[in-house]
Amino acid sequence: MTNIIPYLLSQGVSQEVLAYILLTPLIATFIAFLRQVVGLKSIGVYHPLLLAFAFVGAGLKEGLILFLLIAVLANAITYLVKKFSFLYLPRLTIVVTVTTLALLLTISIIRFSDYNLTLQSYLPIIIILALSDKLVTIQIKKNVRSAIFLISSTIIIALLSYLILNISWLQEISLSYPIIFLITLLIINIFLGRFRGLRINEIWRFKDLLRLSSKD
Amino acid sequence: MINAIKNYNKILGLNARNLDYVLKKDRTSLAIADNKIKVKRMLKMAGLPVPETYAVIKNEKDFKKFDWDLPKSFVLKPNQSLGGEGVLIVYGKKKNSPTWIKAGQSLIPLEDIKHHVYNILEGNFSPSEKSDKAVFESRVRLHPAFKPYTFKGGVPDVRVVVYEKIPIMAELRLPTKASEGRSNLHLGGIGVGIDMKSGITTTAILRNRLVETVPDTRHVLSGIQIPQWKDVLRIAALAQKHSGISLLGVDIAIDRDKGPMIFEINSRPGISIQIANQSPLRERLKRIEGLKIKSARRGTKIARELFGGEIEEELEEISGRKIIGIFEEVEIIDKNNNKIQVIAKIDTGAYRTSIGKDLIEKLGLKESKKTINFVSSLGRETRHVVDLEFSIVGQKIKTLASIADRSGLKFNMIIGRRDLKYFLLDPKRKLSIDGLDKIE
Numbered sequence: 001m002t003n004i005i006p007y008l009l010s011q012g013v014s015q016e017v018l019a020y021i022l023l024t025p026l027i028a029t030f031i032a033f034l035r036q037v038v039g040l041k042s043i044g045v046y047h048p049l050l051l052a053f054a055f056v057g058a059g060l061k062e063g064l065i066l067f068l069l070i071a072v073l074a075n076a077i078t079y080l081v082k083k084f085s086f087l088y089l090p091r092l093t094i095v096v097t098v099t100t101l102a103l104l105l106t107i108s109i110i111r112f113s114d115y116n117l118t119l120q121s122y123l124p125i126i127i128i129l130a131l132s133d134k135l136v137t138i139q140i141k142k143n144v145r146s147a148i149f150l151i152s153s154t155i156i157i158a159l160l161s162y163l164i165l166n167i168s169w170l171q172e173i174s175l176s177y178p179i180i181f182l183i184t185l186l187i188i189n190i191f192l193g194r195f196r197g198l199r200i201n202e203i204w205r206f207k208d209l210l211r212l213s214s215k216d
Numbered sequence: 217m218i219n220a221i222k223n224y225n226k227i228l229g230l231n232a233r234n235l236d237y238v239l240k241k242d243r244t245s246l247a248i249a250d251n252k253i254k255v256k257r258m259l260k261m262a263g264l265p266v267p268e269t270y271a272v273i274k275n276e277k278d279f280k281k282f283d284w285d286l287p288k289s290f291v292l293k294p295n296q297s298l299g300g301e302g303v304l305i306v307y308g309k310k311k312n313s314p315t316w317i318k319a320g321q322s323l324i325p326l327e328d329i330k331h332h333v334y335n336i337l338e339g340n341f342s343p344s345e346k347s348d349k350a351v352f353e354s355r356v357r358l359h360p361a362f363k364p365y366t367f368k369g370g371v372p373d374v375r376v377v378v379y380e381k382i383p384i385m386a387e388l389r390l391p392t393k394a395s396e397g398r399s400n401l402h403l404g405g406i407g408v409g410i411d412m413k414s415g416i417t418t419t420a421i422l423r424n425r426l427v428e429t430v431p432d433t434r435h436v437l438s439g440i441q442i443p444q445w446k447d448v449l450r451i452a453a454l455a456q457k458h459s460g461i462s463l464l465g466v467d468i469a470i471d472r473d474k475g476p477m478i479f480e481i482n483s484r485p486g487i488s489i490q491i492a493n494q495s496p497l498r499e500r501l502k503r504i505e506g507l508k509i510k511s512a513r514r515g516t517k518i519a520r521e522l523f524g525g526e527i528e529e530e531l532e533e534i535s536g537r538k539i540i541g542i543f544e545e546v547e548i549i550d551k552n553n554n555k556i557q558v559i560a561k562i563d564t565g566a567y568r569t570s571i572g573k574d575l576i577e578k579l580g581l582k583e584s585k586k587t588i589n590f591v592s593s594l595g596r597e598t599r600h601v602v603d604l605e606f607s608i609v610g611q612k613i614k615t616l617a618s619i620a621d622r623s624g625l626k627f628n629m630i631i632g633r634r635d636l637k638y639f640l641l642d643p644k645r646k647l648s649i650d651g652l653d654k655i656e
Binding site: 088137140143197198205206 | 219220223224227229230231232235236301302331335338340341345347402403424426487488490491494495496
């Protein structure tokens with residue numbers, strides 16, 4: 001089992017790809033921890049995870065700019081398309097298509113030329129486009145206040161995950177001891193899965209109740 | 217700090233709620249609980265009161281055929297939504313114009329109502345994001361008891377958290393302008409804790425912070441009596457029983473004419489009710505762990521006995537006296553210093569405590585050599601007395617009680633005003649369940 005990594009490397013799989021594959025469960029664990037123990041909220045678990053990888057692929061600054069651009073465009077276009085009644089899936093596709101068009105136009109207008117937006121980084125754009133649908137529905141569902149809160153905490157979690165993905169010694173550890181690494185994550189998650197305690201934000205929320213002296 | 221550590225395990229957080237209560241539910245009950253149309257059918261079958269449904273729009277075909285001749289006031293709900301999301305409350309209509317007035321006072325033209333229905337059908341409010349149905353139902357008319365505290369057009373309700381037929385904690389939820397008539401706390405509603413025994417409100421919160429008054433009108437939020445309190449608790453307990461979900465939040469709105477009605481049930485009750493009541497939930501849940509309760513009526517009784525009494529405690533604290541009812545359990549010390557329990561009647565018309573001859577014999581107490589002259593409606597008489605030591609609700613009393621022949625009378629002991637100076641008498645107060653069992 002321990003020879004898996006050297007074998008894969010010898011077969012021509014790049015070290016970077018392997019490291020990111022191994023770090024994916026770590027990021028998922030990290031997000032689970034932030035949600036179960038700290039009490040941060042995010043849109044799903046995959047959203048911040050995918051967004052973190054989009055940041056890795058596109059670069060942090062570019063990734064953020066892309067995210068904001070697509071979020072604004074998708075919302076505006078959904079708003080326009082809503083006026084006509086279309087069935088759900090075709091309408092979604094219409095939004096994606098028009099957003100892509102608008103995105104291309106915007107990119108060329110603000111001369112993205114000095115950014116590395118070559119074919120290598122088409123995936124981040126697709127990831128963010130796929131996520132944009134959720135950004136739109138969340139605003140219909142929640143009031144503006146909680147929608148903004150949810151979206152910004154998703155971005156913050158994605159940013160933290162991005163930072164973890166870039167820690168070189170973590171990449172090295174995961175590649176050197178892949179089995180121990182994964183089993184450790186499993187154990188952490190088993191504990192997280194049975195954690196009954198108050199979340200850190202709940203301790204804050206219940207601070208008055210915690211201070212209350214019991215009568216008996 | 218030590219308090220904080222002690223209290224940490226008494227509070228129910230989301231993790232513990234999900235692990236211990238939500239995840240243990242069986243799936244079919246849960247599927248019903250998250251579907252408002254099915255819930256309503258189930259509650260109706262059980263004979264429980266629910267608001268009337270005007271119309272259901274199931275799909276686009278229904279949507280196109282629907283005649284939009286809507287009543288002046290109604291509630292529009294997605295069939296599957298959580299936490300009041302997508303619930304629209306309308307309480308008036310403009311004259312000569314297809315425009316309605318939302319609770320919270322903004323206007324909503326028919327076009328926007330249609331758009332809202334369209335959003336519901338698309339599943340934009342449903343947690344699963346699958347297409348959904350839109351339900352129109354009658355708006356519960358505001359009860360005068362809540363009028364001063366409710367923003368115009370809103371529907372206040374009482375959230376009762378019930379575990380296995382025992383109501384655990386309750387909270388009055390008052391809509392504000394920000395919450396647009398909905399009573400959900402996270403949408404900006406006010407949560408007011410309720411004393412389980414009396415149904416009188418205690419402490420209140422707005423957005424997780426303690427408040428004493430309604431922000432705009434300055435009406436004091438404590439001391440509100442919930443109308444038909446016992447019915448509210450019983451209906452909540454019955455709804456839980458029929459839902460098959462062990463820990464259930466039941467929202468009961470009280471209609472001006474029709475009384476309590478189940479507005480919604482919630483399989484994942486929110487935890488901020490603990491802040492509104494300034495009391496932790498997990499502790500209460502632990503206190504009733506393993507109890508098997510047969511009926512909702514019994515569960516309600518236990519709840520009021522076990523979790524109520526905050527208002528009484530407050531009164532006792534202020535007055536320095538204990539509250540008792542007309543009938544109380546008394547512990548008398550017999551000749552061997554054992555405590556013997558007796559049910560006594562409190563009689564403020566009598567001066568001296570009086571005790572039956574048989575009972576004195578049973579206790580093995582000796583008559584005092586003194587006698588006392590009595591003046592009563594029957595004339596003048598001389599009675600024997602006895603030195604008596606007893607306690608009511610933990611308060612010890614030493615007195616000289618008269619001995620009377622009480623055979624054939626229901627109570628073997630009456631307590632007169634001479635021995636009542638440490639108490640406040642509440643004629644409505646009922647004997648505890650243990651005591652009742654003894655009489656029966």
